[in-house]
Amino acid sequence: MKNESSPEVPADAMTDQQREHYRRLLADAKRIQGVSLWQDAWRRLRKRRASMLSMYFLIALAVLAFFTPLLPLQSPLDKDLENRRGMPPNLQAYQMGQRSDLKFDSNSLVAEMDRYRQQMLALAEKVNEVEDPRQRQALRDEWQLRSRSSHPFNQLWNELDPVAWQLTRARVTIFGDWAMPSIFGTDDLGRDMLSRLFWGARVSLVVGVVATIVSLLIGVSYGATSGYFGGRVDAVMMRIVDILYSIPFIFVVIFLMTFLSEPTIAANLAAYGIDQIMIFYIVIGAIYWLTMSRVVRGQVLSLKHEQFVDAARTVGASQTRIIFRHLVPNVLGIVIVYLTLTIPAVMLFDAFLSFLGLGVSPPDVSWGLLVNDGVQAITPLKTRWWLVVFPGAALAGTLFALNFLGDGLRDALDPRMKNRT
Amino acid sequence: MQDLIAFLIRRFAWMLLTLWIVFTISFFLMRFVPGGPFSSEKNVPEAIKRNIEARFGLNDPLAVQYFDSLMRTLKGDFGPSYRLEDFTVNEVIAQGFPISASLAILALCFALLLGVSAGVVSALKPGSLGDLTMMILATLGIAIPNFVLASLLIIVFVFWFDLFPTAGWGSAWHLILPALCLGAPIAAYIARLTRAGLLETIGQDYIRTAKAKGLPMRQVIGKHALRGALLPVVSYLGPAAARVLTGSIVLEQIFVIPGMGSHFVEAALQRDYLLSMGLVLVYTALLFLMNTLVDLSYSIIDPRVKLE
Numbered sequence: 001m002k003n004e005s006s007p008e009v010p011a012d013a014m015t016d017q018q019r020e021h022y023r024r025l026l027a028d029a030k031r032i033q034g035v036s037l038w039q040d041a042w043r044r045l046r047k048r049r050a051s052m053l054s055m056y057f058l059i060a061l062a063v064l065a066f067f068t069p070l071l072p073l074q075s076p077l078d079k080d081l082e083n084r085r086g087m088p089p090n091l092q093a094y095q096m097g098q099r100s101d102l103k104f105d106s107n108s109l110v111a112e113m114d115r116y117r118q119q120m121l122a123l124a125e126k127v128n129e130v131e132d133p134r135q136r137q138a139l140r141d142e143w144q145l146r147s148r149s150s151h152p153f154n155q156l157w158n159e160l161d162p163v164a165w166q167l168t169r170a171r172v173t174i175f176g177d178w179a180m181p182s183i184f185g186t187d188d189l190g191r192d193m194l195s196r197l198f199w200g201a202r203v204s205l206v207v208g209v210v211a212t213i214v215s216l217l218i219g220v221s222y223g224a225t226s227g228y229f230g231g232r233v234d235a236v237m238m239r240i241v242d243i244l245y246s247i248p249f250i251f252v253v254i255f256l257m258t259f260l261s262e263p264t265i266a267a268n269l270a271a272y273g274i275d276q277i278m279i280f281y282i283v284i285g286a287i288y289w290l291t292m293s294r295v296v297r298g299q300v301l302s303l304k305h306e307q308f309v310d311a312a313r314t315v316g317a318s319q320t321r322i323i324f325r326h327l328v329p330n331v332l333g334i335v336i337v338y339l340t341l342t343i344p345a346v347m348l349f350d351a352f353l354s355f356l357g358l359g360v361s362p363p364d365v366s367w368g369l370l371v372n373d374g375v376q377a378i379t380p381l382k383t384r385w386w387l388v389v390f391p392g393a394a395l396a397g398t399l400f401a402l403n404f405l406g407d408g409l410r411d412a413l414d415p416r417m418k419n420r421t
Numbered sequence: 422m423q424d425l426i427a428f429l430i431r432r433f434a435w436m437l438l439t440l441w442i443v444f445t446i447s448f449f450l451m452r453f454v455p456g457g458p459f460s461s462e463k464n465v466p467e468a469i470k471r472n473i474e475a476r477f478g479l480n481d482p483l484a485v486q487y488f489d490s491l492m493r494t495l496k497g498d499f500g501p502s503y504r505l506e507d508f509t510v511n512e513v514i515a516q517g518f519p520i521s522a523s524l525a526i527l528a529l530c531f532a533l534l535l536g537v538s539a540g541v542v543s544a545l546k547p548g549s550l551g552d553l554t555m556m557i558l559a560t561l562g563i564a565i566p567n568f569v570l571a572s573l574l575i576i577v578f579v580f581w582f583d584l585f586p587t588a589g590w591g592s593a594w595h596l597i598l599p600a601l602c603l604g605a606p607i608a609a610y611i612a613r614l615t616r617a618g619l620l621e622t623i624g625q626d627y628i629r630t631a632k633a634k635g636l637p638m639r640q641v642i643g644k645h646a647l648r649g650a651l652l653p654v655v656s657y658l659g660p661a662a663a664r665v666l667t668g669s670i671v672l673e674q675i676f677v678i679p680g681m682g683s684h685f686v687e688a689a690l691q692r693d694y695l696l697s698m699g700l701v702l703v704y705t706a707l708l709f710l711m712n713t714l715v716d717l718s719y720s721i722i723d724p725r726v727k728l729e
Contacts, residue, residue: 392572
């Protein structure tokens with residue numbers, strides 16, 4: 001075999017011992033497979049059962065949160081003050097639209113939707129029959145108004161986005177009027193806790209992810225720029241970070257949130273299409289970038305003297321290109337680790353602000369708001385423990401899983417662990 | 422000694438700079454509320470309104486107003502509260518500070534005591550059942566938000582067992598539950614740090630020497646090992662102090678404790694801008710102070726650390 005021998009020595013001139021030596025070398029080389037950082041990390045991560053479980057849990061949570069409208073849950077905001085206030089967890093059957101004050105046709109969502117459809121059809125026919133153009137226009141306006149606002153969904157859900165609307169329709173087709181019983185109890189206003197948990201998960205998860213992405217964008221660009229330019233630019237930029245670090249941001253944020261939710265300012269911002277929850281993302285993202293920028297800067301500082309950066313510069317790549325094409329991808333590993341650790345911090349902060357009444361505002365639900373409602377409901381007369389325990393457990397479980405996944409990823413992506421188990 | 426003085430002076434200068442930045446941001450935020458900070462309110466008592474207008478010279482140019490209030494703040498006069506009649510911001514702070522401080526100190530003591538002892542117990546027998554339980558508890562402590570913990574503790578210890586008063590302020594009994602909730606997540610971190618630090622130092626030669634010369638185990642751990650192991654814990658005390666400050670906002674709210682935190686939330690929700698600004702400044706200064714203390718104590722524990 002040609003591969004076995006070195007080119008200088010013809011194969012037949014080798015002793016058996018040499019041949020054996022080379023054969024072993026080759027076998028060794030075959031056994032060692034080149035693995036990329038990611039494959040290696042993935043292999044190590046898979047061995048940590050806690051981290052993998054956390055990951056499956058989080059994926060399941062995200063999927064469930066996305067498909068919440070499809071699930072047979074009760075309405076998250078329909079208040080039943082007469083019959084269903086503060087019910088402990090139970091298995092009582094529930095029918096969509098059963099509350100008589102909703103005035104649904106035969107107290108059923110499906111029947112009401114039928115009735116609504118027929119009414120709209122009748123109205124549309126009337127539009128076609130009427131001759132007088134002015135009357136016709138008026139009728140058409142009425143039709144448009146009603147098609148938007150008086151759909152039965154609007155009484156049971158709050159501002160469904162188009163995807164959620166379609167999912168809800170699908171849900172009604174699949175499950176009809178059937179909904180899960182209140183296995184997690186109901187709150188003080190007679191709303192189903194299970195359903196509120198699911199709808200709250202959507203808000204809490206989105207806040208966590210979006211705010212983290214904002215902080216990621218700011219932190220990575222700031223840190224990469226600072227580390228790449230080095231010298232005086234770096235010194236000034238990092239001094240700024242130092243100062244920001246020593247400001248107790250939570251207080252500034254609370255101050256800022258009250259300031260921004262002031263009615264006139266909120267109206268002004270709304271004119272630019274910025275609503276409360278968007279401000280929320282931006283503000284949270286804007287304070288959580290500090291650690292990220294420090295970490296990225298450190299990495300870039302050590303990376304920028306590597307040969308591939310010199311090579312890129314030699315072929316005339318611009319500085320922006322070097323930073324974002326060559327340096328940033330290399331710090332991605334550590335960034336991902338910090339991402340998984342920032343999301344729980346942000347979610348906790350969101351819960352904290354919602355708890356104080358400064359975050360997500362009703363009728364939207366978030367886990368922080370739910371816990372707050374639960375705490376308000378604690379009185380010596382009646383302990384409605386389910387109002388605290390379930391949202392608290394949901395919040396704690398998610399934070400727990402995110403922390404575990406982050407720890408696991410940190411170990412898995414640690415370059416010192418390469419090719420080890 | 423010279424090092425120390427230079428260090429303190431430098432720190433003080435940074436603190437002033439930070440406070441100035443916080444002040445400037447808050448000042449201009451207040452000014453950017455359309456029509457001034459007080460126009461959104463319709464029925465302000467006449468007396469307060471006059472006070473406020475006199476205090477701010479609201480018709481002066483912006484720069485003059487800015488310097489005036491900067492000077493007053495420098496002198497330590499934060500102005501009148503906008504919501505609490507007959508109270509200046511200074512008086513509110515003077516009332517709330519001792520309450521919040523005792524809560525925070527007690528919480529930190531709890532955290533240190535629980536955290537270090539849990540860490541030592543689990544590090545002495547790594548892998549044992551005790552170790553496992555401690556570490557699961559620690560992870561739970563990190564993951565459960567303190568307001569959830571607080572409400573659970575209220576349900577269990579106040580309503581079911583009737584051991585503590587529900588809420589309010591007055592006796593030492595009132596302090597226990599809130600301080601426990603405030604300290605729990607910090608205790609959890611400290612336990613993890615202590616365990617990791619201790620496991621590392623126990624393997625060192627000087628510990629073996631100490632054991633070999635026949636010292637009792639308590640002395641080996643308490644005197645030799647812990648000293649090295651506690652360094653990360655000490656450096657965590659800075660962030661821990663920050664956590665206590667933020668955590669106290671919520672817990673004072675839940676337990677209805679009239680400290681600075683509940684005043685702050687109240688002020689923020691009621692748009693009492695002067696009071697919130699004063700409190701933000703106080704909190705910033707406190708945070709700086711704690712961090713400086715932590716750095717100082719770090720250099721005392723470990724002589725190798727130089728003050729910079």
